[in-house]
Amino acid sequence: MKHASLHAALKTASALAIIAGLAVLALPNYWVFLITAVFIVGVALQSLGLVTGRTGMISLCQMSFAGVGAWVTGYLNVAEFPGGLVVWVLVGGLAAVPVGVVIGLPALRLRGINLAIVTLGFAAAFDTVLATITFPGQTSFTQVARPAPFESDKGYFLFIMLVYGLIAVALEFVNRSRLGASWLAVRHSERAAAAHGVSIAHAKLSAFAISAFIAGISGGLLAGYLGTLVAENFNMMQSLVLFAVATMVGAHFTLGAIAGGLMITLFPELLRRVGLPQDVGNVFFAVGAVQALSSGETMSETWGRLGSKLLPRRAGKTSAKPPPPLAAPSVHAQGLALEVNGLTVRYGNVIALDKVSLAVPARTVVGLIGPNGAGKSTTVDAIAGFLPRYEGSIKLAGRPLEGLSATARAKAGIRRTWQTTRIAPELTVGEYMRLAAAGIKPGEIEAVLEWFDCPSPETVIATVDAGTRRLIDVAGVVAARPPVLLLDEPAAGQSYAEALKLGERIAAVPEKFGSAVLLIEHDMDLVRRACSAITVFDFGRLIAQGTPQAALGSAIVQKAYMGIEPEERVA
Amino acid sequence: MNSLLASAVAGLSAGGAYAILGVCAVFTYRLVAVVNFTGAAIGAAGTFVMVTLYESGYPLAIGVPAGIAAGALVATWIGIVMTTWFAGASASTKAAVTAALLVGIIAVGLRLTGGQHPHSFPELVTGSAFRFAGVEVTRASLLTLAIAVVFTLVTEQFLARTRTGLQLRALSLRPMAAELIGIRVRLLALCVWAVVGAVTSFALMVIAPLRSPDFMSLSLLVVPALAAALIGAFTSFRAALIGGLMIGIIEGVASGLDTFSQYRGAIPFLVILAVLLWSQRGARWDEAR
């Protein structure tokens, strides 16, 4: 979907160009000067939107990253480093990257609260350090020199707009890429992201690195804007306010970052003019952030929703031409696609799985059934690499998987779905398909979606009903055409008729896509329709294996399901 | 050597404050499952109510209880926000909410207290308690220590021995199961908030004269407080108590060493980083806090 990225980027760029032109032509110097700050803050907000809004990691030290960039810019200015502000700002941004990565390192294992504490701690520590070492040139009042063509306030405004536009356009591309989708996926569920072969470490660190880079740039831009800086420009309170505003407006949206910049910059001005104390603004930001958190909807999303109500979009473009046919099925190794031998899993003293074995031949659908607590989902977790330890061996086409992480197993060709849908709702169907099936072609996306009766690629997941999301879930992993698919109750919550339909599609997956399927399902009619063989677990043990008819008819399976001895039944 | 000891002892009063705030953070997390970034700001609010009353001529006998009550009130108000709109929210969302509220509380606090404008802080306790190896140990530092220890012990006993304590433990172990056996979950949660507000307010009143006593600096004591709570893994009161004291003492020692004195504010961060990297070394996936 390079097309969509290009389209959005052009829209953003032209909008910014219009704003810049109008401002320079129509507004007096004072206002141009003020609006310059809007976009510098906007850059900082975009950086926070990336790490917190998109990737879901609370960062309370964004202005500290900016401070690093500003300090380096100031240092290069005093040192009269060649290249001028443009180079200094870039170096400043780069200097913030290692800091961001170091702060992000603890985030590899933790997120949420602990990360919030680390980042707030860093902000406090940075305050202390900055207050001690002071900004280069702060005591001698050395002004940071602006680049030659942009020396005047209006000129600097244009420079800022240029930088803002570059960053915004770059982010449009990144956000629509697989990397951008992986950030949203990580925010929504790390496990689900790993199951798509996304490296969690890579996603998180890249988010922190890029975010720190952008924040560092905003610091450097501020240095050029104000000329001299003091530690207070970057203190903890500034970071906290930035966080509150980003949370309120949704800084990961193009509109949100600008709106947030406007509020932070112009609110104090507005309050000053009406004679109100300026810090009332912070109270407003706090309330707004709490409101956004409780409704789960940022201002940008609210405006978007209301906007789309007012201006109803042309109903999703109904492509006249039918989607291309499905590509030929992938060819994977013959023989056993998946082989599990003597798998034992313990949780403390409880044995969840006791030396179970199962096999899925290439290009077949095998059912895994059993009553509650039989260990079916545990089996899927073990195969897909989500358990810290297990005994026994799991082989993919003869190759042992032990020692491989969930991400590595997904890349090796084991894909799974979850009992509850874990698709990030902000993604479009197409973005999700590209996340699930890396490198898939646009035509193929449409073909697979058509085959599963799923909505068109531009549809946003959030607007899709939950039953359809389950279908998209399955469509995504099927489109990846891996050697082995693990489907964990794909029909949960669907009506009987829908479930049977899904069963027929799953039955056709090996022939159409070349994958082998291990299907966990409770609905025996669906199982019977989809599976050529089934394996039955009870209390973590294997109790039956064979064709659906034979296994379901066997006495031991009936007893497992209903506690009825067949003798009693006959009697 | 002696000067080092002197600076360590000087860090004791700060350590006592960190300990109380840390224990309160554990208290809040264990009983109402919120990592509270407003912990110290609540106390600051109570403290400044006391100071305002004192400056307008009221005796401490009125000012102190009024300040404690005000702290309890502010905390209860936050509790109402949390229980009304965020009862089912994730721990991380709740933390984000308190971080946002912190911005608002600091703004209101700075406005009402006149920013960095100096206030005359009454010293609730004055003078030196005794000399230890030639170093003055102030009564204020002993009092903060005592509050920290007493609050820890009383909390432990209360939770172990009273019916309300039992209900609080049930609530903290399994909130849903507690609600399903008819425990008044919301009322209890608000009580927890009120207690936290009262205790932190009193603690900050005692140590405010020893710090740079503006509203923001007091509110940002939440950083060492959360570092202390992390040492207790947000579960152990005693570990948080000791952790808070240690951070205070290390800070004291650092400020006694010329090279480090200006960087002592970075110590909580280093402690946080060390504790987290150590305690989370085995954790994986979203389930980690």
Added chain:
Amino acid sequence: MTSLDIKGLVVNRSGIPIVRGIDLSARGGEISVVLGSNGAGKTTTLEGISGIIPAAGEVLLDGENIAGANAGTRARRGLRHVEQGRTVFAEMTVEENLAVALHPSANLDEAYALFPELVQRRGVNAGMLSGGEQQMLVIARALVGRPKVVLIDEMSSGLAPVIVSRLMSAVRTLADDGMAVVLVEQFATLALAIGNRAYVLRRGEIVYDGGCQALVRDPARLHALYLGEAGQAA
């Protein structure tokens, strides 16, 4: 006499309809058994009744609609939900687990009379109990709250048959003492043996509503309800 009547209950779980408009009743002194395979919506039904998750429809307790109240209020009105998974307070002793749920007019001896096994374990942390003992504890914990209605979810899962029979007879005792019991079970036989009225759920809809004995006498039908076509064929 106590009565619980559910009318038109609809429950969604993250947007997916799990329970699709069901009616269900329980009377004091009786056990209403709710059967169905995994994923049929049994647990979600109980959660909708007790108020754990929001639901549409009426929940009439002694004729009064309590569907607008939250879970805590419903509990204090006399509804006890014994969740699946043995939700003991693990770091509290057996006695503390019971004491925290004790109704002013009840006493701990009632719990120990129902499950004498717990007496010698009273000082032990509930997390250290066996699965069977934990299940006894959560049922006893519901009992000492003096409820009118008890909802019990999958108490037998993962337990040995001998313990399951023990639990089943205790549940019968609760009903005989006048409580209305809604018993959700996957294992049909034992539940039907102690139950009065039976419901079978399939994909969120009731596909059987009638006496327990009728189902016991017609096992082919039960099999069809559970295992689909294979059950009928066998």
